[in-house]
Amino acid sequence: xxxxxxxxxxxxxxxxxxxxxxxxxxxxxxxxxxxxxxxxxxxxxxxxxxxxxxxxxxxxxxxxxxxxxxxxxxxxxxxxxxxxxxxxxxxxxxxxxxxxxxxxxxxxxxxxx
Amino acid sequence: xxxxxxxxxxxxxxxxxxxxxxxxxxxxxxxxxxxxxxxxxxxxxxxxxxxxxxxxxxxxxxxxxxxxxxxxxxxxxxxxxxxxxxxxxxxxxxxxxxxxxxxxxxxxxxxxx
Numbered sequence: 001x002x003x004x005x006x007x008x009x010x011x012x013x014x015x016x017x018x019x020x021x022x023x024x025x026x027x028x029x030x031x032x033x034x035x036x037x038x039x040x041x042x043x044x045x046x047x048x049x050x051x052x053x054x055x056x057x058x059x060x061x062x063x064x065x066x067x068x069x070x071x072x073x074x075x076x077x078x079x080x081x082x083x084x085x086x087x088x089x090x091x092x093x094x095x096x097x098x099x100x101x102x103x104x105x106x107x108x109x110x111x112x113x
Numbered sequence: 114x115x116x117x118x119x120x121x122x123x124x125x126x127x128x129x130x131x132x133x134x135x136x137x138x139x140x141x142x143x144x145x146x147x148x149x150x151x152x153x154x155x156x157x158x159x160x161x162x163x164x165x166x167x168x169x170x171x172x173x174x175x176x177x178x179x180x181x182x183x184x185x186x187x188x189x190x191x192x193x194x195x196x197x198x199x200x201x202x203x204x205x206x207x208x209x210x211x212x213x214x215x216x217x218x219x220x221x222x223x224x225x226x
Contacts, residue, residue: 004156033213040122042203042218043157090156097213101147102205104156 002027004105006091012113013078013085021076021108023091032074033092033102036060043090049074050097078110086112115140117206119217127225132176132191134220136204139185146187147205147214148178157203163187174198199224 004025013019025032031050035043045058049068063082068074074093078085089108094100120135138144145164149157161172168180178189187204204217 006156040221043216045213048213088154092156100207101159101162102157102214103159104149106156107154109154 004091004093004103006089006105006108008108009106010109010111012111015112016080018077018079019110021078021089021091021110023074023076023105024072025074025091025093025103025105026072027093027103028071029093029095029103030071031094031097031100032068033094034058034064034066034074034076035090035092037088037090037107039088046076046089048097085110115144115206115215117204117215117217119202119204119220121220122218123221123223125223125225126194128196129193132189132194132198132222134189134202134204134222136178136187136189136217137185138187138204138206140206143182145207146178146180147207148172148176148187148189149203149205149216150174151201151203151219153200160189160202194222194224196224196226198222 007022033048034046044060047066049055065077091105092102094102116139118137147162148160151157161170163170163180171177176191201219201221203219205214207214
């Protein structure tokens, strides 16, 4: 079945560590996104990518990094520079950035211990 | 610039009662409008979308929304609430000139037995 797969579902990070969240899609979509969702709040855009080897900062990119070496994959690294990383992270994709329906993965919970 | 306002971060209804979730948008051009639903610890699922065809849009699970240009609104309704409708609902707007979706802050729907 086509869809977006995020892994792991739950991840614990020690302070000072970098962690990487995986996102893979088999929908043949050009655009991919990472959102952060804090409990009881809306979605905030971290990074997005319109095409392979290209990505742009969203509203809250500080402390995060991404890569887009393959069309299907858009991993997110939460670096030690992100001071408050505990949150629910959602990966998404769409055919293109402009005005298209965005499809979401199941999300990943990151907790700092 | 485009923005979305969802009035009421929490809405509580009794099972069988009308559901009305409010969404107002601002956009300088005719928009694309979306409603998404999020169940606990899951990603967002598309409920319905408006793309300049019929102003009354029917979605999944018995939900519908009406685009009212004069009121810049896209409220979500369902005639009779079911317990399984309890979730978080997000309104989103995009226009067809290259901008991405902008999400509202979300409304948590609670359904009382």
